[in-house]
Amino acid sequence: MPIYEYQCVQCGEKFEVRQAMGEDGSKLNCPKCRVGNPRKLFSSFFSSSSSEIPEMTCPTCNSGVCNLPY
Numbered sequence: 001m002p003i004y005e006y007q008c009v010q011c012g013e014k015f016e017v018r019q020a021m022g023e024d025g026s027k028l029n030c031p032k033c034r035v036g037n038p039r040k041l042f043s044s045f046f047s048s049s050s051s052e053i054p055e056m057t058c059p060t061c062n063s064g065v066c067n068l069p070y
């Protein structure tokens with residue numbers, strides 16, 4: 001199920017919601033101030049994986065500055 005990112009029009013809070021395809025955000029409420037009808041920002045099937053990408057450091061010198069291919 002895709003994850004959609006919304007931003008509250010009241011306080012600017014950004015939050016992610018897992019929704020079925022084609023569902024809109026008109027029934028959603030901001031988790032912070034509870035104002036409804038947030039603005040849709042972004043949708044992704046892989047939203048939670050971006051923070052799990054390991055750092056691009058060289059395994060040989062462990063400094064990340066030698067630019068050798070892996």
Ligand SMILES: [Zn+2]
Nearest residue numbers: 008011030033
């Ligand atoms: Zn809010």
